[in-house]
Amino acid sequence: MKIKKFVAGSMQEATMQIRQELGNDAVILNSKKIQTRKFLGFVKKQGVEVIAVLDQDFPEMKKPKQQMPTIFQQTLSPEKPEQLDLAHQVKELKEMLANQHQEHAVDVLPKPLKKADRLLEKHGVSTAIRTKVLSRLVNTPLSGEKWTEKKALSLLTEALGELLPKNSEENLTIHSQYVVLFGSTGVGKTTTLAKLAATSVLEKQKRIAFITTDTYRIAAVEQLKTYAELLNAPLEVCYSKEEFKAAQEKFADFDHVFIDTAGRNFKDGQYVEELKGIIPFDRNIQAFLVMSATSKYEDMKELLKQFSSISIDQLIFTKLDETDSMGSMMNLLAESKIGLGYITNGQNVPEDIRSLSNESFVKLLTGC
Ligand SMILES: Nc1nc2c(ncn2[C@@H]2O[C@H](COP(=O)(O)OP(=O)(O)OP(=O)(O)O)[C@@H](O)[C@H]2O)c(=O)[nH]1
Ligand SMILES: [Mg+2]
Structure with missing residues (x-):
């Protein structure tokens, strides 16, 4: 990212300098009026100091032109006509030329x-x-x-x-009767579901049950059964919409029902439809999209797009312990308008999970 300061007699002049130095995609960070030269020993001339930025390495800088005005979208204040005698016009011209030979674009x-x-x-x-x-x-x-x-x-x-998108206190808790986690293969859905369920039982003494629609992997049911037995909670395996409805009726009196789903390559929209075909994503369901913090931002963005027909309540990022970079999460949160619910940072059930407010998230990122 190139950040440079430009000093010129007018905004138009500065704009020309910026265009010459940084090109049309430069963005103005800051501009202020300054006093530059004196005329006839007592008339001071107004000038401008402009800080502009350009990043050639990141093509997306060129895209959001609507949000970030380029130098040519800035409103230029018209110059007041000034009466200059010839001698001073020549003097000013000389100074301008001298300035152009200087390194007027400095690291600022x-x-x-x-x-x-x-x-x-x-x-x-x-x-x-x-x-x-x-x-x-x-x-x-x-x-x-x-x-x-x-x-x-x-x-x-x-x-x-x-x-970051606004995030209420309620969003940082399990507040619906039905809680469903979905996302790509192996991101930690089942483990995270077990963490959430165990926390509800052990810390809040809630009565909980499990449903799984992950009938794709034989071992998946066994994995959840182990957690259900440890927590002394019933489990229903559902292959269809009808079975899911029956399980909901069976667990109607439970405080929370935690629903596990099969990890799929959701780039294929068919799997999103399959998910919606079994689970009714209505108001009673708190829906979490689970993503690994180790994933690339572009992949996360694409995944989110695939789920645009489902009302996602919050995001869960897993495996923070496996990466030092929180940029992809920051980028996605800022763009998606879906709030953060939980992050997980290890394989231990139930310890390695925490709900994260916006404030805590950015503090974690900056180390403040
Ligand atoms: N390091 C680390 N590993 C995790 C975390 N959460 C889950 N895992 C591990 O990731 C692996 C996959 O976890 P699962 O919970 O089975 O993932 P899943 O999304 O249910 O997988 P599928 O159902 O096959 O799609 C397991 O070895 C977990 O122990 C975490 O926060 N950090
Ligand atoms: Mg699983």
């Missing part, structure tokens, strides 16, 4: 901001988010204070938090 971000941006880059946070956050930081009035790493990190955490 204060060190703590650069460090904060590098942290986001390391996590794999998208350029669009990094630019939004940097813009917010650069435009923060410091009232005489200097940037410190602590201040930069704390503002970074706040700015990231503002990009």
Whole structure:
């Protein structure tokens, strides 16, 4: 990501400089009026200082032009006509030429901001988010204070938090009678379901039951049966919509019924339809899409798109212990508008799970 400062006599001039240096896809982070030169010894001339950014490495920077105005979408304030005598026009021209030979595009971000941006880059946070956050930081009035790493990190955490979809307290609990987890193969659905169920029994003394529609793998039923026996909870295996309905009626008096589903390659839309064919995704069901934190952002995004016909209540990210990068999660949360429910960080049932507020999530990311 190239971030540069441009000093010019007018916004139009600055725009031209930016276009020449960084091209048409540059985005203006910040601009302010400054006093540049004196005329006749007492008339000061207004100039502008503009900070612009370009990232050639990330093609998505070019896409969201509606959200981030490029330099050509900025409203340029018309210049007031000024009466300049010839001598001073020549003088000004000379100064402008001298400026152009100088390195007028310099590396300008204060060190703590650069460090904060590098942290986001390391996590794999998208350029669009990094630019939004940097813009917010650069435009923060410091009232005489200097940037410190602590201040930069704390503002970074706040700015990231503002990009996440709103998440109520209720979202961070199991609050529906039916709880279903679905997602790709092997992401940890059954283990996470067991963690949630065990927490309900052991910490909240709830009466729980299990349903599984995972009849695809022979071992899948056995895996869930083991957890059901440990928790002394009944289990129903359902092959069809009718069997599922019958199981719901059987468990009508239970506080929570935890539903396991088969891991599939949901790139194939047929599997989403199969899921909907057995489970009625109505108001009584709290639906969690489970994704591994180790997955790539593009794959997560694609998966989410496949589930667009299901009303997903929250996301669960598993296997945080297997990665140091939280960027794909941040990118997805900021884009999807679906709140975060839980993260899991290990194989131990029920210990390795926690509900995560937006605030805790961004703090985990920035290490604040
Ligand atoms: N490191 C780590 N491993 C996990 C975590 N959650 C689950 N696992 C492991 O991931 C593997 C798959 O877990 P399952 O719960 O069977 O995954 P699943 O999504 O139900 O798999 P399918 O039903 O086959 O699609 C197991 O070895 C789990 O112990 C986690 O948070 N961290
Ligand atoms: Mg499973």
